[in-house]
Amino acid sequence: MAARIHGGAGAGAATALSTFNPKKLVAPSRTNLPARSSKRCIVAAAGSDASKSLRVGHSQKLIANAAVATKAETSATTGTGHELLLFEALQEGLEEEMDRDPHVCVMGEDVGHYGGSYKVTKGLADKFGDLRVLDTPICENAFTGMGIGAAMTGLRPVIEGMNMGFLLLAFNQISNNCGMLHYTSGGQFTIPVVIRGPGGVGRQLGAEHSQRLESYFQSIPGIQMVACSTPYNAKGLMKAAIRSENPVILFEHVLLYNLKEKIPDEEYICNLEEAEMVRPGEHITILTYSRMRYHVMQAAKTLVNKGYDPEVIDIRSLKPFDLYTIGNSVKKTHRDVPTPYAGTLEEWTVVQPAQIVTAVEQLCQ
Amino acid sequence: MALSRLSSRSTTLLQPLATTSLLRRRHISTDTTPITVETSLPFTSHLISPPSRAVETSSQELLSFFRDMALMRRMEIAADSLYKAKLIRGFCHLYDGQEAVAIGMEAAITKRDAIITSYRDHCTFLGRGGGLFEAFSELMGRTTGCSKGKGGSMHFYKKDASFYGGHGIVGAQVPLGCGLAFAQKYSKEEAVTFTLYGDGAANQGQLFEALNIAALWDLPAVLVCENNHYGMGTAEWRSAKSPAYFKRGDYVPGLKVDGMDALAVKQACKFAKEHALKNGPIILEMDTYRYHGHSMSDPGSTYRTRDEISGVRQVRDPIDRVRKLIIAHDIATEKELKDMEKEVRKEVDAAVAQAKESPIPEPSELFSNIYVKGFGAEVNFISPLETTLSFGADRKELRATLP
Numbered sequence: 001m002a003a004r005i006h007g008g009a010g011a012g013a014a015t016a017l018s019t020f021n022p023k024k025l026v027a028p029s030r031t032n033l034p035a036r037s038s039k040r041c042i043v044a045a046a047g048s049d050a051s052k053s054l055r056v057g058h059s060q061k062l063i064a065n066a067a068v069a070t071k072a073e074t075s076a077t078t079g080t081g082h083e084l085l086l087f088e089a090l091q092e093g094l095e096e097e098m099d100r101d102p103h104v105c106v107m108g109e110d111v112g113h114y115g116g117s118y119k120v121t122k123g124l125a126d127k128f129g130d131l132r133v134l135d136t137p138i139c140e141n142a143f144t145g146m147g148i149g150a151a152m153t154g155l156r157p158v159i160e161g162m163n164m165g166f167l168l169l170a171f172n173q174i175s176n177n178c179g180m181l182h183y184t185s186g187g188q189f190t191i192p193v194v195i196r197g198p199g200g201v202g203r204q205l206g207a208e209h210s211q212r213l214e215s216y217f218q219s220i221p222g223i224q225m226v227a228c229s230t231p232y233n234a235k236g237l238m239k240a241a242i243r244s245e246n247p248v249i250l251f252e253h254v255l256l257y258n259l260k261e262k263i264p265d266e267e268y269i270c271n272l273e274e275a276e277m278v279r280p281g282e283h284i285t286i287l288t289y290s291r292m293r294y295h296v297m298q299a300a301k302t303l304v305n306k307g308y309d310p311e312v313i314d315i316r317s318l319k320p321f322d323l324y325t326i327g328n329s330v331k332k333t334h335r336d337v338p339t340p341y342a343g344t345l346e347e348w349t350v351v352q353p354a355q356i357v358t359a360v361e362q363l364c365q
Numbered sequence: 366m367a368l369s370r371l372s373s374r375s376t377t378l379l380q381p382l383a384t385t386s387l388l389r390r391r392h393i394s395t396d397t398t399p400i401t402v403e404t405s406l407p408f409t410s411h412l413i414s415p416p417s418r419a420v421e422t423s424s425q426e427l428l429s430f431f432r433d434m435a436l437m438r439r440m441e442i443a444a445d446s447l448y449k450a451k452l453i454r455g456f457c458h459l460y461d462g463q464e465a466v467a468i469g470m471e472a473a474i475t476k477r478d479a480i481i482t483s484y485r486d487h488c489t490f491l492g493r494g495g496g497l498f499e500a501f502s503e504l505m506g507r508t509t510g511c512s513k514g515k516g517g518s519m520h521f522y523k524k525d526a527s528f529y530g531g532h533g534i535v536g537a538q539v540p541l542g543c544g545l546a547f548a549q550k551y552s553k554e555e556a557v558t559f560t561l562y563g564d565g566a567a568n569q570g571q572l573f574e575a576l577n578i579a580a581l582w583d584l585p586a587v588l589v590c591e592n593n594h595y596g597m598g599t600a601e602w603r604s605a606k607s608p609a610y611f612k613r614g615d616y617v618p619g620l621k622v623d624g625m626d627a628l629a630v631k632q633a634c635k636f637a638k639e640h641a642l643k644n645g646p647i648i649l650e651m652d653t654y655r656y657h658g659h660s661m662s663d664p665g666s667t668y669r670t671r672d673e674i675s676g677v678r679q680v681r682d683p684i685d686r687v688r689k690l691i692i693a694h695d696i697a698t699e700k701e702l703k704d705m706e707k708e709v710r711k712e713v714d715a716a717v718a719q720a721k722e723s724p725i726p727e728p729s730e731l732f733s734n735i736y737v738k739g740f741g742a743e744v745n746f747i748s749p750l751e752t753t754l755s756f757g758a759d760r761k762e763l764r765a766t767l768p
Contacts (some may be wrong), residue, residue, distance in 0.1 A: 105551065131550075131551060134582075136578060137574070137577055137578060137581070139571070139574035139575075139577070139578070141540065141570070141571045141574060142540040142543070142571050142574030142575040142577075142578060143540070143574075143578065144540070145537065145539070145540025145541050145543070145544060145571065145575065146540050146541070146543050146544035146547055146575065146578065147544060148540075148541055148544060149481075149529070149540065149541035149542060149543065149544020149545045149547070149548070150544040150545065150547050150548040150551070151544075152529055152541070152544070152545065152548075153479075153545055153548040153549070153552075154548070155547075155548045155551060155552075172534055172537055173537060173540065173541075176532075176533070176534050176537060177532070177537060177541060181530075182734055182735070182736075182737065183515055183734050183735055184512055184515055184516040184517075184520040184522075184530075184531075185512050185516060185520065185522040185524075185530065185531075186510070186511070186512035186513030186514070186515050186516065186522075186734065187513070187733070187734040188512070188522050188523075188524040189522065189524060189529075190737050221735055222735050222736065224736070244737075245737035246736050246737050
């Protein structure tokens with residue numbers, strides 16, 4: 001393995017965005033980088049609320065919830081939380097949004113009566129009915145297109161690809177219609193669709209079922225991409241994605257569905273463009289997301305024992321990149337090892353913690 | 366043809382009347398008392414009994430058909446010259462010859478029913494209430510265009526009239542259209558979606574996928590195949606094993622309509638709307654014809670003969686058909702119709718002139734409308750003083766409490 005582990009997605013997107021940005025990196029006027037490492041980030045709906053058409057119906061509901069809104073400073077893992085698995089966190093997020101907004105519906109293969117191939121939509125069909133949790137036939141192109149068409153009128157479909165690789169069949173709809181309609185219509189239509197699904201290398205699922213499509217989708221203008229890695233950010237990102245007026249692609253990972261974590265009882269949302277500071281440090285910045293986060297944290301343990309102090313950032317937002325956090329981190333450490341997922345068909349092994357350690361050591365020579 | 370004989374007889378009858386009416390000025394009849402006209406061809410149907418050939422219309426409606434179709438025809442011809450003058454660039458797909466489909470459809474539905482079509486959308490946009498000025502501005506890429514100049518010929522949209530475009534990729538609008546129908550059913554709107562596609566797109570797999578879902582879920586979708594017999598340069602007999610597009614829905618009923626007869630189109634669309642609201646999807650095949658080539662880069666004569674084109678123009682032209690009807694029913698005289706056409710021509714020229722004066726978009730428009738501001742960003746890399754920036758080096762923190 002090379003000393004610098006690059007991903008096309010990482011470097012390419014960063015340069016693409018930086019060419020568009022004519023402004024230099026100026027020192028932040030605010031001080032709280034450590035404060036921003038708090039994972040909780042609750043975003044208001046005021047002024048930019050995602051459910052404009054339901055304003056009247058919602059105001060009653062929102063007032064009732066005001067009592068449970070929390071400040072941003074408290075840590076995510078204090079006392080009154082509840083423990084659950086990542087797929088349950090996704091389900092909770094989805095269910096809460098469906099309760100909150102009748103425009104939200106789910107479509108995908110086996111999401112309804114079967115409960116979802118990864119149980120993310122379990123129980124939702126019984127609760128919300130067949131018109132809101134739709135079992136589609138196996139036609140990704142058509143149902144993704146239908147979701148986008150429905151979104152043009154104001155519905156907020158959550159489209160599930162049973163496996164992200166299947167969404168290649170819908171690439172035309174995602175790229176041409178989903179991404180570009182807001183622009184080519186001069187702003188007349190918004191496409192508040194969420195496309196989600198598991199991807200990545202599982203346990204011997206075979207080449208076609210182990211693809212990472214982030215780099216393919218990176219080139220599509222107009223969509224946002226996020227990747228979740230913990231139950232906490234899974235629920236937060238799911239909710240934020242549904243509320244966002246932009247089309248959002250939420251990447252999950254097959255092997256992360258059974259991660260357990262305690263998450264708060266209160267309602268919360270994660271910012272769609274923000275990265276998460278997993279471990280602040282001084283010597284080197286390691287950027288990661290999704291499953292690799294865990295590999296990197298393992299490697300970080302080894303690195304700490306060897307005397308290094310790595311800063312680990314889970315970038316979470318793949319498009320647009322959180323250049324702010326990344327930029328500040330790299331300025332601090334002046335060294336950066338992006339470790340995006342290298343799950344292409346040619347590569348047999350996933351980047352292992354030992355390889356990450358080697359890479360860091362070589363960089364820090 | 367019976368109709369032409371009838372009209373020639375009536376014009377000879379009208380002439381002496383016209384000369385004696387110098388003292389009494391006859392106004393163009395615009396009353397709404399119903400006139401019943403028979404469509405020139407019967408409907409052919411699949412899995413359903415066809416509607417009656419007797420169509421109810423009125424003088425007012427026939428005149429509006431004539432005027433609107435003349436406007437569409439003129440607009441397309443003006444677009445042709447603008448393209449040749451290089452004021453319109455890129456792709457420009459013209460609809461002349463097919464006007465009856467757009468006009469007949471509009472007469473049968475309301476603005477709450479949605480229409481979505483492909484890239485041959487200029488006249489459909491006009492039918493939905495779009496203005497000439499917006500259309501020409503968009504074609505020439507000015508900010509006053511219906512999509513602010515960012516869409517171009519293939520991306521006309523009009524949200525308030527439920528016109529969803531305007532799509533460049535062949536057939537991709539069909540799943541979108543079924544999605545629109547789904548949303549209408551979801552919101553219990555009692556409206557239908559007309560999804561238009563061509564004979565070329567009729568061979569796309571996603572059409573059948575979408576049709577399957579629409580039939581399964583009983584969506585109020587009317588799929589309209591505008592069969593102009595050529596998929597760009599390939600004739601339908603060379604691209605479709607079964608060119609009976611109205612039958613290709615298999616389990617979905619279908620109707621074949623003479624697409625050059627605006628009244629037949631109106632009858633069929635009315636029938637289809639009623640069907641779709643009760644029973645789910647239906648396919649309409651409009652047998653129509655385009656005089657221009659596929660687009661402005663296609664002369665249109667390499668795969669068909671000029672005789673064929675002029676033959677259709679003489680025998681089946683939709684505007685002439687309505688003109689003859691109007692004259693036969695004594696709603697207006699030939700001269701009055703010609704004056705109407707001259708008026709239309711002036712209107713189009715005025716719109717073109719006005720559009721030519723319109724401003725081109727600012728460079729900052731390149732980055733607006735990519736994302737919507739929400740839990741995220743308005744991508745606005747414009748001024749360092751811009752406070753709506755939410756990422757980049759000096760972004761403001763988005764931190765507030767849930768209401």
